[in-house]
Amino acid sequence: MIKRWLVLLLLLFCSHTVLADDNELLKIVERNARTWLGLIDDAKYQESWESASPLFKQKKSATEWVKTMTVNRSPRGTPSVRYIATAGSTKSLSGLPDGEYIVLQFYATFQKGLALETVILTKSEESDWLIADYTIK
Numbered sequence: 001m002i003k004r005w006l007v008l009l010l011l012l013f014c015s016h017t018v019l020a021d022d023n024e025l026l027k028i029v030e031r032n033a034r035t036w037l038g039l040i041d042d043a044k045y046q047e048s049w050e051s052a053s054p055l056f057k058q059k060k061s062a063t064e065w066v067k068t069m070t071v072n073r074s075p076r077g078t079p080s081v082r083y084i085a086t087a088g089s090t091k092s093l094s095g096l097p098d099g100e101y102i103v104l105q106f107y108a109t110f111q112k113g114l115a116l117e118t119v120i121l122t123k124s125e126e127s128d129w130l131i132a133d134y135t136i137k
Helices: 002-041 045-050 054-059 062-072
Strands: 079-090 101-110 113-123 129-136
Touching: 002 045, 002 079, 002 101, 002 113, 002 129, 045 062, 054 129
Parallel strands: none
Antiparallel strands: 079 101, 101 113, 113 129
C-alpha cells in the first residue's frame, strides 16, 4: 500500500514538473512570436525577415518577403487585439524538414477585419525559438 502511494506521489510530482516545463516553453515561444509579429505590425518587414530562422530565409528572399507582406498584410492595418487560439508541437510539417516545431495560431482583430495568423517556430542550434513560417488568412 505504501509503495502505491509513493508511486502515485512520484507520478504527480513528475507530471507537475512536465506541465510547468510546457507552460514555460509556451511563454517563451509566445513571447518570441509576439515580438516578431510586432515587427510586422510596425511594417518592419525587412527586420522581420532578418530575425527569422534560416529555414524561413530559404523559402523566400528578403525582397519577396517584403513584397508579400506589403501586398497581403499592410492593407489590414494595425491589429487592435491578438490572442492565442491554439498551440501545439510537432516534429514534422509539410514543406519543412523534420525538426522541433511549435505551431501557434492567433486570432487578430485588425482595422479592416478579423484574421487567423499562423506562426511556426523552430528550435535553432543555439536553442532559441525562431520563426520558420508565417501565414495570415
